[in-house]
Amino acid sequence: MRYNKKYVWYRAIIFLSGVIPFLFLLISFSFNDSEELEEGESTFSGFLGINSSGKLILGLAIVFVIYTIIDFIISYLYWKKTTYSFNNNDITLEKGVIFKNKIVLNYENIHAVNIDRNLIMRLFHMSKLCIDSGNASKSGLNEIEIIDTISIIEQMEKDVKERLALSKKQKIRSELDEIKSNDIKLEDKKDVEIPYKFDKKMRTKMTFCSLPFWLIFFFVLLFTIFIDVFAITQEGFDLTVIIASAIIFVIAEIAIILACKLVYLICYYGYKVSVNDEEIMIEYGLIHQRKYFLQKNKIMSVFVKEDIVQMKKGYASLHVKMVGLIENNKENNGSSEYNYLFPFIKKSDLELYLKALNIGYEPKEITKKCRKNSFKYFVILPLLIPFIFLIPAIIGFINSYIVFLILGIYILYAILILILMAFRYRNQAIDFDDKFIYFSNGVLIKKYYMMPWKSVVNIGTFATPVREKDNVTSIVIEYYSNKNNSRERVSMIDVKTFAELLLFFESIKNR
Amino acid sequence: MKFKNIDKKYILKSVLLRTIFVLIDALFLALVIFAAPKDAPGLWLTLVLFAGLILLLAIVYAYVMPKLQYKNYLYLVKEDEIILMFGVIFKKSVVIPVVQMQDIGYNEGPISQIFKLADVTISTAGSNHFIVCLPKNDAKEIVEQVKEKIKLYKTNGGK
Numbered sequence: 001m002r003y004n005k006k007y008v009w010y011r012a013i014i015f016l017s018g019v020i021p022f023l024f025l026l027i028s029f030s031f032n033d034s035e036e037l038e039e040g041e042s043t044f045s046g047f048l049g050i051n052s053s054g055k056l057i058l059g060l061a062i063v064f065v066i067y068t069i070i071d072f073i074i075s076y077l078y079w080k081k082t083t084y085s086f087n088n089n090d091i092t093l094e095k096g097v098i099f100k101n102k103i104v105l106n107y108e109n110i111h112a113v114n115i116d117r118n119l120i121m122r123l124f125h126m127s128k129l130c131i132d133s134g135n136a137s138k139s140g141l142n143e144i145e146i147i148d149t150i151s152i153i154e155q156m157e158k159d160v161k162e163r164l165a166l167s168k169k170q171k172i173r174s175e176l177d178e179i180k181s182n183d184i185k186l187e188d189k190k191d192v193e194i195p196y197k198f199d200k201k202m203r204t205k206m207t208f209c210s211l212p213f214w215l216i217f218f219f220v221l222l223f224t225i226f227i228d229v230f231a232i233t234q235e236g237f238d239l240t241v242i243i244a245s246a247i248i249f250v251i252a253e254i255a256i257i258l259a260c261k262l263v264y265l266i267c268y269y270g271y272k273v274s275v276n277d278e279e280i281m282i283e284y285g286l287i288h289q290r291k292y293f294l295q296k297n298k299i300m301s302v303f304v305k306e307d308i309v310q311m312k313k314g315y316a317s318l319h320v321k322m323v324g325l326i327e328n329n330k331e332n333n334g335s336s337e338y339n340y341l342f343p344f345i346k347k348s349d350l351e352l353y354l355k356a357l358n359i360g361y362e363p364k365e366i367t368k369k370c371r372k373n374s375f376k377y378f379v380i381l382p383l384l385i386p387f388i389f390l391i392p393a394i395i396g397f398i399n400s401y402i403v404f405l406i407l408g409i410y411i412l413y414a415i416l417i418l419i420l421m422a423f424r425y426r427n428q429a430i431d432f433d434d435k436f437i438y439f440s441n442g443v444l445i446k447k448y449y450m451m452p453w454k455s456v457v458n459i460g461t462f463a464t465p466v467r468e469k470d471n472v473t474s475i476v477i478e479y480y481s482n483k484n485n486s487r488e489r490v491s492m493i494d495v496k497t498f499a500e501l502l503l504f505f506e507s508i509k510n511r
Numbered sequence: 512m513k514f515k516n517i518d519k520k521y522i523l524k525s526v527l528l529r530t531i532f533v534l535i536d537a538l539f540l541a542l543v544i545f546a547a548p549k550d551a552p553g554l555w556l557t558l559v560l561f562a563g564l565i566l567l568l569a570i571v572y573a574y575v576m577p578k579l580q581y582k583n584y585l586y587l588v589k590e591d592e593i594i595l596m597f598g599v600i601f602k603k604s605v606v607i608p609v610v611q612m613q614d615i616g617y618n619e620g621p622i623s624q625i626f627k628l629a630d631v632t633i634s635t636a637g638s639n640h641f642i643v644c645l646p647k648n649d650a651k652e653i654v655e656q657v658k659e660k661i662k663l664y665k666t667n668g669g670k
Contacts, residue, residue, distance in 0.1 A: 089661075089662045090658065090661075090662070098620075098621050099618065099619070099620055099621070100618065100619045100624075101616060101618055102616040102617055102654070103614055103616045104614050104615055104616055104654065104658050105613075105614045106613075106614070106661055106662075388564070389561070389564070391560070391564075392556075392557050392558075392559075392560030392561040392563075392564060393557045393561070395556065395557070395560055396553045396554065396555075396556040396557030396558075396560060397553045397557065399553075400553055402553070457607075457611045457635045457636050457637035458605055458606055458607045458608065458611060458635060458637065459605075459606060460603060460604050460605030460606060461602070461603065461604045462601060462602075462603050463601070463602045463603075464600060464601055464602065465600075465602065468602060476603075476605070478605075478635065478637035478638060479637055480636045480637065486637045486638065487637060487638065502606060505606070505608075506592070506606070506608075
């Protein structure tokens with residue numbers, strides 16, 4: 001089937017509406033040109049190389065007519081080349097004049113069906129049916145758009161929704177059968193508060209955990225300023241400057257402690273987490289009060305985040321990754337994919353909190369870590385590639401002191417890479433069981449994931465020929481999300497581990 | 512079942528497109544060298560060597576890589592999954608189960624239309640995957656074949 005023929009007019013007018021204001025602007029410029037101008041002042045017509053404003057308007061009119069004709073031709077071709085069909089199991093849309101595109105969308109994968117009607121559509125008594133599969137890579141865009149008369153679109157919407165309801169019913173029926181067979185009793189919806197308090201003591205601990213980062217930041221900042229001042233004035237180190245810098249440094253750190261405590265108090269004031277069978281409710285905030293209702297069945301994974309200080313002191317934060325959180329929570333504005341679940345916890349209490357949430361996630365120690373002799377693969381490329389690009393500069397300035405400056409910067413960079421990669425090397429690990437895939441990654445902040453197999457969309461590898469030869473690979477896990485390219489990578493794992501993982505993934509995917 | 516290669520026209524198509532890139536690159540680098548201060552010989556030599564390095568990389572990318580990429584681009588359409596393997600320096604592989612596919616289709620750009628080629632696009636809830644440069648008929652066949660498999664999977668209630 002094709003769109004209604006009125007679509008040609010609609011599309012042509014849409015394109016023209018974008019040009020007309022620009023055209024008016026040009027005409028108004030040309031009229032301004034015709035007004036009396038002081039000698040030597042340039043005009044817009046003159047700028048275009050046209051002597052009179054009358055000629056300019058004529059030129060613009062010709063351009064406008066040509067543009068309109070081309071616009072109508074393209075709109076007609078687009079109408080002719082766009083076809084759609086409602087089949088028993090899917091909707092197919094073929095479109096495109098130069099770049100041809102065919103989309104096949106299964107009814108079961110439909111995420112949303114909406115009707116849209118803008119001002120120009122109203123003029124033509126038309127409507128647009130928007131069908132979206134919730135595909136991560138096309139978030140915000142409708143995959144299938146059908147434009148036709150209001151009555152036809154309304155009928156189509158009914159049909160699609162009926163088919164959707166039918167597929168949902170079938171799904172619910174099969175789920176109910178499963179529940180009955182497992183003899184699970186459905187309990188009443190009852191809210192239970194989890195005894196988690198983000199009190200003064202916790203806020204202080206969280207502040208002191210983040211303090212080393214601020215210390216490093218201010219130290220680097222002051223050191224840079226100090227060196228700069230010294231380099232500019234070249235007056236040597238003055239004791240008073242050093243004492244003043246130390247005082248500024250101490251004051252800045254105290255200010256940071258107070259600011260952190262204040263921010264944590266305002267942001268996480270009255271942090272309360274409660275659960276029932278279906279949802280997790282999170283309430284917090286002093287000025288900006290937040291109340292989140294997280295659907296348990298939309299939790300795609302749980303992860304624990306800990307920076308190097310938290311790791312040493314045995315603290316962490318617990319997070320959830322959701323699908324459809326943006327729809328559930330308008331406050332989130334889609335700015336972040338996940339929320340804090342517990343912003344600061346003792347790592348030893350993790351199991352306790354997960355049990356209290358009753359979401360079936362259990363932490364497990366990961367046994368399959370990064371290959372012992374694989375540290376070289378983390379550092380070779382980050383060190384080699386920048387060095388290759390530095391070679392021209394080294395040759396160019398071989399007789400100058402600049403070469404030492406370049407090499408000095410490179411050595412500092414190399415030390416930084418070695419330190420960061422050592423952390424990265426330590427954090428890579430992967431394991432799995434019947435229900436979950438467990439993995440950890442990260443550099444200065446370690447992330448430990450617990451991901452149910454149902455959340456894994458696909459798995460793959462990322463390697464180089466040298467790594468392949470050494471039977472080492474990075475494992476790429478792609479998961480359900482409303483973010484484009486939702487994937488996590490666990491680096492330098494033994495190929496055997498990947499083979500085991502793949503075998504298990506293939507055996508459970510149809511479950 | 513054996514892994515299949517994409518169409519050999521991929522090499523020609525890539526060389527054609529990348530030649531344009533090399534020409535633009537060379538023009539830009541020539542401008543940079545021309546504008547570089549000649550009174551600072553160290554800087555001038557650095558820029559010339561750097562431009563040479565960039566141009567060399569661009570030439571390798573345009574005239575050596577397509578053949579290697581073609582050799583390394585393999586795909587396999589199995590009963591319940593599609594496996595892709597590609598990459599020359601960074602080798603990637605991905606296993607996409609049919610049950611995880613959101614939609615499947617094919618694209619033809621203007622140059623692909625000249626060569627009668629098409630790219631199969633597989634969308635999952637995580638991201639998009641492509642089997643590039645297949646003969647149009649093969650692309651159509653894969654789309655239809657996978658579509659049927661998805662249908663079959665749905666009618667069997669996900670089993």
